[in-house]
Amino acid sequence: MSSPFWSRLVGGLTPYVPGEQPKGAGPDGRRLIKLNTNENPYGPSPKVITAIESVLNESLRLYPDPTAHDLRETIAEYYRLTPDHVFVGNGSDEVLAFVFQALLAHEKPILFPDISYSFYPVYCALYGIDYRLIPLDEDLAIRVEDYAQAEQPSIGGIIFPNPNAPTGRLLSLVEIERIVAGQPDVVVVIDEAYIDFGGESAVALIDRFPNVLVTQSLSKSRSLAGLRVGLALGQPALIEALVRVKDSFNSYPLDRLALAGAKAAFEDGAYFAQTCTRIIDAREALTKALVSRGFTVLPSGANFVFARHPKQGGEQLYLGLRQQGVMVRHFNKPRIAEFLRITVGTPEENQCLLAALDVVMGIAMSATN
Amino acid sequence: MSSPFWSRLVGGLTPYVPGEQPKGAGPDGRRLIKLNTNENPYGPSPKVITAIESVLNESLRLYPDPTAHDLRETIAEYYRLTPDHVFVGNGSDEVLAFVFQALLAHEKPILFPDISYSFYPVYCALYGIDYRLIPLDEDLAIRVEDYAQAEQPSIGGIIFPNPNAPTGRLLSLVEIERIVAGQPDVVVVIDEAYIDFGGESAVALIDRFPNVLVTQSLSKSRSLAGLRVGLALGQPALIEALVRVKDSFNSYPLDRLALAGAKAAFEDGAYFAQTCTRIIDAREALTKALVSRGFTVLPSGANFVFARHPKQGGEQLYLGLRQQGVMVRHFNKPRIAEFLRITVGTPEENQCLLAALDVVMGIAMSATN
Structure with missing residues (x-):
């Protein structure tokens, strides 16, 4: 069209x-096991529900606070920053869009990994930003030196997820600092959508480095994909750029319910720690079970694993699982077409996945006999 | 900075x-009367609250439907269209931003009134769009011929609110059709944020005119400013342009609670009709009361009135009302600096406004004696 x-x-x-x-059930009306979009298998903190209930009344007739001050203050306290270090938006996708437009749109190309969040090139097209894809190494890991030592006069900025998606591989804070310190003249964006599942946040670098911007999401570790809240953390000059673009686009991207729910999510640290731990434990168990079935599983710092089987095609496994009512994600792209990205579910869901995988691989093996 | x-x-x-x-109370701890941002004085339909409650559970861990299909279907039924004629976004401000980027960003300047929604020039700056301001006539009305007969090869598009803001003046459907029919080669956007308070929607033109796009908001007539939902209606080719930009920006701008609440708001036609009627009645009573105090009040088709006093300065009245705990809006801009934009409140709120006005004008008059 x-x-x-x-x-x-x-x-x-x-x-x-x-x-x-x-929208509905799987084949034969069975419940679908949904391990394809990295949602948290556990619901949000009950305090989130209570907080939303408490503002679910006729005050919905009134606009929300356009500055989201209370939420920014809570997040600032959580990270021991001040509110002028905090930006919030309608999911980290919106926050990232503002980041591309406000901080990465320069004359020179920006750098990001060849295998990474596939929204990055889309933002570049939207805002006319040139980019250079930096290949991951043969183990699908980010090579720190590719970024830390990239020739400065020729680049406009850097962005990568940590842990990276869809590989799940994590860089240490020391490695992140090497990149940030190596490129003081451009903004380095660390997209930490999955950082809470075992990584160390680059928030620790904000004080010393005016060029580091961290983005995070409440969709994964805080179980609020359905509420659409994301954030960015950095020195006030970077945050101000995001505010200026946001206020030229939409004064109130966060509704009253999302503001209240997000605040409560950051306040309930105990629930957060507990669900993160459960997911990390389940990830390790799932990894072992996949390895025992012959899979190569990349080391993951996220709430998903990225795995391939030496003898079974990625697309074939993906389709086979789908037929068994288990949804995982498959990317039909160079270098990763043989991989499955599997969200870590509850232990029960992971068992269903493994059982389905056994059926599919049994079928696949008998088909080749 | x-x-x-x-x-x-x-x-x-x-x-x-x-x-x-x-955030808090007015001077001396009194309750503020808030008539400054055109919110509905009545809360949303109780069915909206119930609908949100019914999805306020652990399903918040899951992403919302990125296509917002159920909501678009409900809106389509309401307007006797099909869902591919309906776009929804995070408030009509976000929808308008997409409209500017997807349908109004051409080489040639777009046209809008010199006195109008002050977000339009902000969008133009954000997307690098050239524009020409078309002066309202001496009664602050849109002159239809200025748009209908503007030289076609020289314009890139047209946008105006109907009723216009902050004047409140309404064009008839026949007048809108003259503009739309007169400019078949460019998109004509009718921003109907306030259409439900007595105007006739240009939705009726969509079938016959591929160049007409209507935007609406749930913030005013449906009492949901705090939930952030707006929409656009037009032929599928126009809607597709908005979808492409939205899907290059943020896959899920509407959260699960907003989707459910907005759907319920469109389903409760009785409540909607009742509150609109109450506001229209209150507007007429408020207009009379202001006229009896010597004000000139523009004829309004909105949930606000735009009024000036021949002897009292606009800024002075605005500040005086503020001191009395009544917030209205004042625009320190050419041609309208003597006006107040007063949101229509409940009859009780409007009485408070009038009482405060009497105090302020009494003070102002004795000060000049």
Whole structure:
């Protein structure tokens, strides 16, 4: 479809395609096991529900606070920063969009990994930003020196997830610091959507490095994918750039319910720690079980694992699992087409996945006999 | 503040400034009467609250439907369209931002009134769109011929609110059609944030005119400013442009609670009709009371009135009311600096406003004696 009414931009866009959100049940009416979009298998803190209930009343007729001050204050306290170090938006996707437009849109190309969050090139197309893909090494790990020593006059910025997605591989804080310190003239964005599952946040670098910006999400570790809240942390000059773009786009991206729920999520540290630990434990168990079935599993610092089987095609496994009512994610892309990205579920869900995998691999093996 | 890390765009932005959202009480601890941001004085339908409660549970851990299909279907049924005629976003401000980027960003300047929604020039700056301000006539009304007969080869699009803001003046559907029919080669956007308070929607033109796009908001007539839901209606080719930009920006701008609440708001037609009627009645009573105090009040099709007093300065009245605990909006801009924009409140709130006005005008009059 095209139209003479479209702006020149529109026809050239190739929008991001998120993982499928099924509406109904799986084949034969069975419940689908949904391990395809890295949601938390546990619900949000009960205090989040209570907090939202407490503002679910006729005050919905009133606009929310356009500055989201209370939420920013809570997040600032959590990270021992001040509110002018905190930006919040309608999911970390919106926050990232503002980051690209406000801090990464320069004349020179920005750098990010060839295998990474596939929304990055989409933002670049949206804002006319040139980019250079930096290949991961043969183990699908980020090579720190590729970024830390990239020739400064030729780059406009750097962004990568830590842990990276969809590989799950984590850089240490020392490695992150090498990159940030090596590139003092450009903004280095650390996209920490998955940092709470065992990584160390680059928030610790904000004090000393004016060029580091950290983005985070409440969709994974805080079980609030359905509420759409993300954030960015950095020195006030970086935050101010995001505020200026946001206030030129939409004064109130966070509704009253999301503001209240997100605040409560940051306040309930005990629940957060508990669910993160359960997921980390389940990830390690799942990894072992996959390895015992012959899979190569990348070391993961996230709430998903990235795994391939030496003898079974990635797409074939993906489709086979789907037929068994288990959804995982498969990327039909160079270098990773043989991998499955499997969200860590509850121990029970992970057992269902493994059982389905055994069926699929049994079928696949007998088909090749 | 400025920073070498900012993209070239950021420094040149002059963000939109929304009306104030007070956090506490007024002077002397009295309750503030808030008539400054055109919120509905009545809460949302009780069915909205119930609908949100019904999805306020552990399903918040899951992403919302990125296509918002159920909500779009409900809105489509309401307007007797199909879902591919409906776009929804995080408040009509976000929807308008997408409209500017996807449908109004052409080489040629777009047209909008010199006195209008002050976010329009902000969007133009954000997306590098040239614009021409078309002066309202001496009665602050839109002159239809200025748009219908504007030389076609020289314009890139048209946008105006109907009723216009902050004047409140309404164009008839016949007048809107003259503009839409007169400019078949460009998109004509009718921003209907306030249409439900007595106007006739241009949705009726969508079937016949591929160039008409209507935007609406749930913040005013449906009492949901705090939930952030807006929409656009038009032929599928126009909607597709918005979807492409949205999907290159943020897959899920509407959270699960907003989707459920917005759907329920459209389903409760009786409540909607009742509150709109109450506000229209209160507007007429308020207009009479202001006229009896010597004000000139523009005819309003909105949930606010735009009024000036021949002898009292706009800023002085605004500040005086504020001191009395009544917030209204004042725009320190050419042609309208003597006006107050007063949101229509409940009959009781409107009485408070009038009483405060009497105090302020009494004070002002005795000060000039």
